[in-house]
Amino acid sequence: MISIKSEKEIELMRKAGYLVSLTHQYLKPFVKAGITTKELDNLAEKFIREHDGIPSCKGYEGFPCALCVSVNDEVVHGIPSNRKLQNGDIVTIDMVIGYKGYQGDAAWTYAVGEIDEEKKYLMEHTEQALYEGIKEVKPGTHIGDISHAVEVYATEHNLGVVRELCGHGIGTDMHEDPEVPNFGKPGVGPRLKEGMVICIEPMLNAGSRNVALLDDDWTVVTLDGKPAAHYEHTVLVTKDGYEILTPRLD
Numbered sequence: 499m500i501s502i503k504s505e506k507e508i509e510l511m512r513k514a515g516y517l518v519s520l521t522h523q524y525l526k527p528f529v530k531a532g533i534t535t536k537e538l539d540n541l542a543e544k545f546i547r548e549h550d551g552i553p554s555c556k557g558y559e560g561f562p563c564a565l566c567v568s569v570n571d572e573v574v575h576g577i578p579s580n581r582k583l584q585n586g587d588i589v590t591i592d593m594v595i596g597y598k599g600y601q602g603d604a605a606w607t608y609a610v611g612e613i614d615e616e617k618k619y620l621m622e623h624t625e626q627a628l629y630e631g632i633k634e635v636k637p638g639t640h641i642g643d644i645s646h647a648v649e650v651y652a653t654e655h656n657l658g659v660v661r662e663l664c665g666h667g668i669g670t671d672m673h674e675d676p677e678v679p680n681f682g683k684p685g686v687g688p689r690l691k692e693g694m695v696i697c698i699e700p701m702l703n704a705g706s707r708n709v710a711l712l713d714d715d716w717t718v719v720t721l722d723g724k725p726a727a728h729y730e731h732t733v734l735v736t737k738d739g740y741e742i743l744t745p746r747l748d
């Protein structure tokens with residue numbers, strides 16, 4: 499069942515989403531060579547709690563931290579550790595924050611210092627793939643229309659589309675119906691209605707689409723070791739289009 503949010507719920511989801519945006523913006527200047535991914539996690543958790551938010555990833559199915567931090571060939575769900583970021587890395591920070599019972603979810607890939615052309619290309623086109631999906635959002639759109647738009651853009655740009663993970667509905671729970679895959683056919687799947695809220699989140703690889711799960715049972719990596727990027731927004735379906743609830747503040 500896909501929930502339809504009331505005006506009051508939407509107001510809370512806007513606040514949850516905005517806190518996600520604020521936390522990303524707060525972390526950005528810290529994403530530099532030398533910082534450990536656990537230090538980023540500690541900064542985020544403190545910031546989130548100071549703003550009356552709950553870091554919803556922490557404890558979710560046993561995930562130990564507030565942030566998922568995924569470096570280079572790590573696609574998603576990297577566990578913060580004493581790994582130090584290095585010049586030339588790309589790092590995805592993915593977070594879910596609860597605010598008064600409602601969740602916001604957004605992921606961004608950041609460059610650490612100077613990155614090579616392959617990584618630049620990957621980041622730019624993964625972010626654009628997200629917007630290609632978002633552009634489809636309005637009442638009447640099928641989930642497959644979004645999936646297809648992301649897939650076509652990614653494939654045209656020679657990026658590998660990870661199929662094992664997908665976007666999702668969101669509300670009082672971080673993961674609600676429907677699933678929002680990053681590949682699919684137009685006209686297929688449930689139709690959007692005003693008041694639905696979904697997370698669209700392409701995970702794209704510079705190389706092949708194939709991924710593996712590390713022994714920690716969380717970290718998803720590319721099988722060929724090439725870099726991956728991941729961009730995600732929480733998006734509300736409005737009367738005639740969409741509203742991004744996790745706007746970028748830069």
Ligand code: MF3
Pocket residue numbers: 554555556558559561565566575592593594603604697699730
């Ligand atoms: N932000 C991720 C998502 O979109 C989720 C987190 S996995 C967790 O689904 F376990 F860390 F919460």
Ligand code: CO
Pocket residue numbers: 603665666697699730
């Ligand atoms: Co998500």
